[in-house]
Amino acid sequence: MSTPLTAPTHGLAPGVPLAARARALTKAYGSGETAVRALDAVDVDIARERFTAVMGPSGSGKSTLMHCLAGLDTVSSGQVWLGETEITGLNDRALTQLRRDRIGFMFQAFNLLPTLTAAENITLPMDIAGRKPDREWVERVIDTLGLRDRLKHRPAQLSGGQQQRVACARALASRPELIFADEPTGNLDSRAGAEVLGFLREAVDRLAQTVVMVTHDPGAAAHSDLVLFLADGRIVDAIPEPTAEAVLERMRLFAGAGTGSQPPPIEQQPGHDGTGFDTTHRS
Numbered sequence: 001m002s003t004p005l006t007a008p009t010h011g012l013a014p015g016v017p018l019a020a021r022a023r024a025l026t027k028a029y030g031s032g033e034t035a036v037r038a039l040d041a042v043d044v045d046i047a048r049e050r051f052t053a054v055m056g057p058s059g060s061g062k063s064t065l066m067h068c069l070a071g072l073d074t075v076s077s078g079q080v081w082l083g084e085t086e087i088t089g090l091n092d093r094a095l096t097q098l099r100r101d102r103i104g105f106m107f108q109a110f111n112l113l114p115t116l117t118a119a120e121n122i123t124l125p126m127d128i129a130g131r132k133p134d135r136e137w138v139e140r141v142i143d144t145l146g147l148r149d150r151l152k153h154r155p156a157q158l159s160g161g162q163q164q165r166v167a168c169a170r171a172l173a174s175r176p177e178l179i180f181a182d183e184p185t186g187n188l189d190s191r192a193g194a195e196v197l198g199f200l201r202e203a204v205d206r207l208a209q210t211v212v213m214v215t216h217d218p219g220a221a222a223h224s225d226l227v228l229f230l231a232d233g234r235i236v237d238a239i240p241e242p243t244a245e246a247v248l249e250r251m252r253l254f255a256g257a258g259t260g261s262q263p264p265p266i267e268q269q270p271g272h273d274g275t276g277f278d279t280t281h282r283s
Protein backbone atom coordinates (compact mmCIF):
# COMPACT_ATOMS: atom_id res chain seq x y z
CA MET A 1 0.00 0.00 0.00
CA SER A 2 1.46 3.38 -0.89
CA THR A 3 1.11 6.45 1.27
CA PRO A 4 0.62 9.73 -0.58
CA LEU A 5 3.06 12.47 0.40
CA THR A 6 0.27 14.64 1.71
CA ALA A 7 -1.00 11.94 4.05
CA PRO A 8 -1.19 13.31 7.60
CA THR A 9 0.47 10.20 8.99
CA HIS A 10 4.02 11.14 7.91
CA GLY A 11 6.21 8.71 9.75
CA LEU A 12 3.52 7.86 12.33
CA ALA A 13 1.81 4.58 13.01
CA PRO A 14 -1.95 4.88 12.52
CA GLY A 15 -3.92 5.56 15.68
CA VAL A 16 -1.15 7.15 17.78
CA PRO A 17 -2.50 9.73 20.25
CA LEU A 18 -2.10 13.24 18.88
CA ALA A 19 -1.13 16.47 20.60
CA ALA A 20 -1.98 18.60 17.57
CA ARG A 21 -3.00 18.29 13.95
CA ALA A 22 -3.67 20.44 10.94
CA ARG A 23 -5.69 19.80 7.82
CA ALA A 24 -5.38 21.72 4.55
CA LEU A 25 -3.52 24.40 6.46
CA THR A 26 -2.80 27.30 4.12
CA LYS A 27 -1.17 30.57 5.04
CA ALA A 28 -0.66 33.33 2.50
CA TYR A 29 1.03 36.65 3.16
CA GLY A 30 0.14 39.70 1.07
CA SER A 31 -2.13 39.67 -1.96
CA GLY A 32 -2.06 39.89 -5.73
CA GLU A 33 1.29 39.52 -7.46
CA THR A 34 3.28 39.89 -4.26
CA ALA A 35 1.34 37.18 -2.40
CA VAL A 36 3.50 34.50 -0.77
CA ARG A 37 1.99 31.12 0.03
CA ALA A 38 4.02 30.25 3.11
CA LEU A 39 1.99 27.07 3.76
CA ASP A 40 0.18 25.24 1.02
CA ALA A 41 -2.60 22.90 2.18
CA VAL A 42 -0.47 21.19 4.82
CA ASP A 43 -1.82 18.10 6.55
CA VAL A 44 0.19 17.17 9.62
CA ASP A 45 -0.17 15.13 12.80
CA ILE A 46 1.96 15.77 15.89
CA ALA A 47 2.16 12.66 18.06
CA ARG A 48 1.81 13.03 21.81
CA GLU A 49 4.85 12.32 24.00
CA ARG A 50 7.13 12.41 21.00
CA PHE A 51 9.88 14.76 19.84
CA THR A 52 9.22 16.06 16.33
CA ALA A 53 11.75 18.14 14.38
CA VAL A 54 10.75 20.40 11.51
CA MET A 55 13.41 21.07 8.88
CA GLY A 56 13.62 22.65 5.46
CA PRO A 57 15.39 25.39 3.53
CA SER A 58 15.13 29.02 4.54
CA GLY A 59 11.70 30.35 3.63
CA SER A 60 10.13 26.88 3.36
CA GLY A 61 7.51 27.70 6.00
CA LYS A 62 8.90 26.17 9.20
CA SER A 63 8.27 29.13 11.47
CA THR A 64 4.90 29.80 9.86
CA LEU A 65 3.86 26.20 10.50
CA MET A 66 4.94 26.45 14.12
CA HIS A 67 3.17 29.77 14.60
CA CYS A 68 -0.06 28.48 13.07
CA LEU A 69 0.02 25.27 15.15
CA ALA A 70 0.66 27.34 18.29
CA GLY A 71 -2.14 29.80 17.61
CA LEU A 72 0.36 32.65 17.32
CA ASP A 73 -0.70 33.41 13.76
CA THR A 74 -4.05 33.27 11.95
CA VAL A 75 -4.47 30.86 9.04
CA SER A 76 -5.74 31.77 5.55
CA SER A 77 -7.69 28.52 5.31
CA GLY A 78 -7.75 25.05 6.78
CA GLN A 79 -8.07 23.83 10.35
CA VAL A 80 -5.76 23.35 13.32
CA TRP A 81 -6.46 21.42 16.51
CA LEU A 82 -4.63 21.36 19.81
CA GLY A 83 -5.70 18.05 21.30
CA GLU A 84 -9.42 17.99 20.63
CA THR A 85 -9.79 21.78 20.57
CA GLU A 86 -10.07 23.37 17.17
CA ILE A 87 -8.07 26.56 17.51
CA THR A 88 -8.85 27.98 14.10
CA GLY A 89 -11.82 30.21 14.71
CA LEU A 90 -11.05 30.98 18.36
CA ASN A 91 -11.01 34.67 19.18
CA ASP A 92 -7.86 36.46 20.38
CA ARG A 93 -8.80 36.20 24.02
CA ALA A 94 -9.45 32.48 23.87
CA LEU A 95 -6.22 31.96 21.92
CA THR A 96 -4.20 33.92 24.46
CA GLN A 97 -5.63 31.79 27.23
CA LEU A 98 -5.03 28.57 25.32
CA ARG A 99 -1.40 29.48 24.65
CA ARG A 100 -0.88 30.45 28.25
CA ASP A 101 -2.49 27.35 29.72
CA ARG A 102 -1.65 24.62 27.24
CA ILE A 103 1.47 25.53 25.25
CA GLY A 104 5.10 26.12 26.20
CA PHE A 105 7.53 28.15 24.09
CA MET A 106 11.30 28.14 23.77
CA PHE A 107 12.87 30.63 21.43
CA GLN A 108 16.42 31.33 20.35
CA ALA A 109 16.47 34.44 22.52
CA PHE A 110 15.78 33.07 25.96
CA ASN A 111 13.67 36.06 27.01
CA LEU A 112 14.62 35.69 30.65
CA LEU A 113 13.98 38.70 32.84
CA PRO A 114 17.39 39.94 34.09
CA THR A 115 16.13 41.18 37.45
CA LEU A 116 14.53 37.88 38.42
CA THR A 117 16.27 34.77 39.75
CA ALA A 118 16.21 31.52 37.80
CA ALA A 119 13.47 30.22 40.11
CA GLU A 120 11.36 33.33 39.58
CA ASN A 121 11.87 33.20 35.81
CA ILE A 122 10.76 29.57 35.73
CA THR A 123 7.38 30.26 37.34
CA LEU A 124 6.88 33.75 35.86
CA PRO A 125 4.28 32.77 33.19
CA MET A 126 2.19 31.04 35.83
CA ASP A 127 2.58 33.93 38.26
CA ILE A 128 1.38 36.34 35.58
CA ALA A 129 -1.57 34.07 34.83
CA GLY A 130 -2.38 33.85 38.53
CA ARG A 131 -1.96 30.08 38.44
CA LYS A 132 -0.51 28.12 41.30
CA PRO A 133 2.44 26.03 40.12
CA ASP A 134 2.24 22.28 40.72
CA ARG A 135 5.18 22.33 43.13
CA GLU A 136 5.99 18.63 42.81
CA TRP A 137 6.11 18.89 39.02
CA VAL A 138 8.22 22.06 39.05
CA GLU A 139 10.70 20.42 41.45
CA ARG A 140 10.94 17.45 39.13
CA VAL A 141 11.58 19.70 36.14
CA ILE A 142 14.29 21.56 38.09
CA ASP A 143 16.02 18.32 39.03
CA THR A 144 15.70 16.83 35.57
CA LEU A 145 17.31 19.93 34.08
CA GLY A 146 20.02 20.02 36.75
CA LEU A 147 19.13 23.52 37.92
CA ARG A 148 18.84 22.85 41.64
CA ASP A 149 22.03 24.72 42.58
CA ARG A 150 21.36 27.63 40.22
CA LEU A 151 17.89 28.66 41.38
CA LYS A 152 18.98 31.83 43.18
CA HIS A 153 21.19 33.05 40.34
CA ARG A 154 20.13 35.84 38.01
CA PRO A 155 20.47 35.26 34.23
CA ALA A 156 23.70 37.31 34.00
CA GLN A 157 25.27 34.91 36.54
CA LEU A 158 24.47 31.88 34.37
CA SER A 159 26.20 30.49 31.28
CA GLY A 160 24.36 30.48 27.93
CA GLY A 161 23.58 26.79 28.33
CA GLN A 162 22.29 27.32 31.87
CA GLN A 163 20.13 30.21 30.70
CA GLN A 164 18.69 28.03 27.99
CA ARG A 165 18.00 25.34 30.58
CA VAL A 166 16.07 27.91 32.63
CA ALA A 167 14.12 28.81 29.48
CA CYS A 168 13.48 25.09 28.98
CA ALA A 169 12.29 24.73 32.59
CA ARG A 170 10.02 27.75 32.15
CA ALA A 171 8.47 26.15 29.05
CA LEU A 172 7.94 22.90 30.98
CA ALA A 173 6.85 24.37 34.32
CA SER A 174 3.15 24.64 33.56
CA ARG A 175 3.18 21.07 32.20
CA PRO A 176 1.94 22.18 28.79
CA GLU A 177 0.36 19.79 26.31
CA LEU A 178 2.81 20.89 23.66
CA ILE A 179 6.18 22.66 23.67
CA PHE A 180 7.36 24.58 20.62
CA ALA A 181 11.08 25.22 20.33
CA ASP A 182 12.33 27.51 17.55
CA GLU A 183 16.06 26.92 16.93
CA PRO A 184 16.60 26.39 20.67
CA THR A 185 20.31 25.76 20.18
CA GLY A 186 20.88 28.51 17.61
CA ASN A 187 22.82 30.79 19.96
CA LEU A 188 24.70 28.11 21.87
CA ASP A 189 28.10 26.51 21.41
CA SER A 190 27.96 22.85 20.47
CA ARG A 191 28.37 21.56 24.02
CA ALA A 192 25.63 23.74 25.50
CA GLY A 193 23.47 22.98 22.46
CA ALA A 194 23.88 19.24 22.94
CA GLU A 195 22.97 19.67 26.59
CA VAL A 196 19.74 21.48 25.80
CA LEU A 197 18.81 18.85 23.20
CA GLY A 198 19.49 16.19 25.80
CA PHE A 199 17.12 17.95 28.18
CA LEU A 200 14.39 18.24 25.57
CA ARG A 201 14.85 14.52 24.93
CA GLU A 202 14.54 13.84 28.66
CA ALA A 203 11.45 16.03 28.84
CA VAL A 204 9.87 13.65 26.33
CA ASP A 205 11.27 10.37 27.68
CA ARG A 206 11.13 10.99 31.43
CA LEU A 207 8.46 13.66 31.81
CA ALA A 208 6.16 12.51 28.98
CA GLN A 209 6.15 15.94 27.33
CA THR A 210 5.55 16.63 23.63
CA VAL A 211 8.08 18.76 21.76
CA VAL A 212 8.05 20.28 18.28
CA MET A 213 11.38 21.85 17.32
CA VAL A 214 12.32 23.89 14.27
CA THR A 215 15.98 23.46 13.38
CA HIS A 216 18.49 23.76 10.53
CA ASP A 217 20.95 21.44 12.25
CA PRO A 218 20.97 17.71 11.31
CA GLY A 219 22.72 16.93 14.60
CA ALA A 220 19.92 18.62 16.54
CA ALA A 221 17.27 16.87 14.46
CA ALA A 222 18.90 13.53 15.27
CA HIS A 223 17.69 13.93 18.88
CA SER A 224 14.09 13.80 17.69
CA ASP A 225 11.80 10.83 17.03
CA LEU A 226 10.66 12.11 13.66
CA VAL A 227 11.91 14.74 11.23
CA LEU A 228 9.40 16.44 8.95
CA PHE A 229 10.83 18.17 5.90
CA LEU A 230 9.18 21.25 4.48
CA ALA A 231 9.81 22.68 1.02
CA ASP A 232 7.86 25.51 -0.56
CA GLY A 233 5.18 25.38 2.12
CA ARG A 234 4.54 21.66 1.89
CA ILE A 235 5.63 18.62 3.88
CA VAL A 236 7.66 16.68 1.35
CA ASP A 237 9.28 13.98 3.45
CA ALA A 238 9.62 12.42 6.88
CA ILE A 239 12.37 10.44 8.59
CA PRO A 240 11.40 8.45 11.67
CA GLU A 241 14.17 7.62 14.18
CA PRO A 242 16.60 9.92 12.36
CA THR A 243 20.36 9.86 12.47
CA ALA A 244 22.35 13.00 11.63
CA GLU A 245 23.78 11.17 8.61
CA ALA A 246 20.34 10.23 7.28
CA VAL A 247 19.10 13.81 7.73
CA LEU A 248 22.19 15.25 6.07
CA GLU A 249 21.88 12.84 3.18
CA ARG A 250 18.27 13.83 2.67
CA MET A 251 19.17 17.53 2.80
CA ARG A 252 21.84 16.95 0.14
CA LEU A 253 19.33 15.08 -1.97
CA PHE A 254 16.93 18.02 -1.78
CA ALA A 255 19.65 20.55 -2.55
CA GLY A 256 20.83 18.49 -5.51
CA ALA A 257 17.37 17.95 -6.94
CA GLY A 258 17.94 20.87 -9.31
CA THR A 259 14.48 22.32 -8.88
CA GLY A 260 15.21 24.66 -6.02
CA SER A 261 14.13 23.16 -2.74
CA GLN A 262 11.85 20.44 -4.06
CA PRO A 263 13.15 16.89 -3.73
CA PRO A 264 12.81 14.38 -6.55
CA PRO A 265 9.65 12.28 -6.55
CA ILE A 266 9.79 10.10 -3.49
CA GLU A 267 9.72 6.82 -5.38
CA GLN A 268 12.97 7.89 -7.10
CA GLN A 269 14.76 8.49 -3.81
CA PRO A 270 17.18 5.83 -2.61
CA GLY A 271 16.06 3.66 0.23
CA HIS A 272 12.38 4.21 -0.27
CA ASP A 273 10.02 1.31 -0.31
CA GLY A 274 7.13 3.29 -1.70
CA THR A 275 5.62 4.00 1.71
CA GLY A 276 6.96 7.52 1.73
CA PHE A 277 9.26 6.80 4.65
CA ASP A 278 12.98 6.40 4.72
CA THR A 279 14.28 2.91 5.26
CA THR A 280 17.99 3.50 4.76
CA HIS A 281 19.11 4.58 8.18
CA ARG A 282 17.63 1.99 10.46
CA SER A 283 19.76 -0.68 11.89
Ligand SMILES: Nc1ncnc2c1ncn2[C@@H]1O[C@H](COP(=O)(O)OP(=O)(O)OP(=O)(O)O)[C@@H](O)[C@H]1O
Nearest residue numbers: 029030036038056057058059060061062063064065
Ligand atom coordinates in the same frame (compact mmCIF):
# COMPACT_ATOMS: atom_id res chain seq x y z
N1 LIG B 1 4.97 38.48 7.98
C1 LIG B 1 5.28 38.08 6.75
N2 LIG B 1 4.95 38.84 5.68
C2 LIG B 1 5.22 38.43 4.43
N3 LIG B 1 5.83 37.28 4.14
C3 LIG B 1 6.19 36.49 5.15
C4 LIG B 1 5.94 36.84 6.51
N4 LIG B 1 6.41 35.85 7.31
C5 LIG B 1 6.93 34.93 6.49
N5 LIG B 1 6.80 35.30 5.20
C6 LIG B 1 7.22 34.53 4.01
O1 LIG B 1 6.68 33.24 4.11
C7 LIG B 1 7.62 32.26 3.69
C8 LIG B 1 7.89 31.27 4.82
O2 LIG B 1 8.53 31.95 5.88
P1 LIG B 1 8.99 31.21 7.23
O3 LIG B 1 9.53 32.26 8.13
O4 LIG B 1 7.89 30.37 7.74
O5 LIG B 1 10.16 30.28 6.68
P2 LIG B 1 11.24 29.43 7.50
O6 LIG B 1 11.29 28.09 6.86
O7 LIG B 1 10.93 29.48 8.96
O8 LIG B 1 12.55 30.25 7.16
P3 LIG B 1 13.93 30.43 8.00
O9 LIG B 1 14.57 29.08 8.05
O10 LIG B 1 14.70 31.38 7.14
O11 LIG B 1 13.57 30.97 9.35
C9 LIG B 1 8.86 33.02 3.25
O12 LIG B 1 8.81 33.19 1.86
C10 LIG B 1 8.73 34.34 3.97
O13 LIG B 1 9.35 35.37 3.24
